[in-house]
Amino acid sequence: MRKPQNWPRSKIKMHLEDAGWSLRRLSLAHGFSARVGSKALDGPLIPRMELIIAEVIGVEPQVIWPLYYPDGKRAPRSALEKHITPRRRRTNGDAL
Structure with a gap:
């Protein structure tokens, strides 16, 4: 039996875009900062x-x-x- 896997970021973002949303817009629409949606995809930090x-x-x-x-x-x-x-984290020497 195959171990369950979380969806990859690309699949989540694709489904959001199909529904007319970006992570940034979705975050802002629900009172979060613009980066919260992206952080939610980095790990189990933001259950809401x-x-x-x-x-x-x-x-x-x-x-x-x-x-x-x-x-x-x-x-x-x-x-x-x-x-x-x-x-x-970016340091001063990293390119933007």
Whole structure:
């Protein structure tokens, strides 16, 4: 049996665009900063944004992020920390 996998960023973004949304616009429309939607795709840090994204796409969050919802319920953050994708910070020498 195959282990469940979270949807890739590209698939989530494609479904949002099909519904007429970008992550930025969706974040702003729900009172978040412009970058929250993108951060929601980096790991299980923003459950409320996951729910919003799933609602717009038209599926349950468990369908998009099965690793975050074992047994149908959201796992505690401590159990999910291994799924967080670290972001590389820019330094002064990095090109924009």
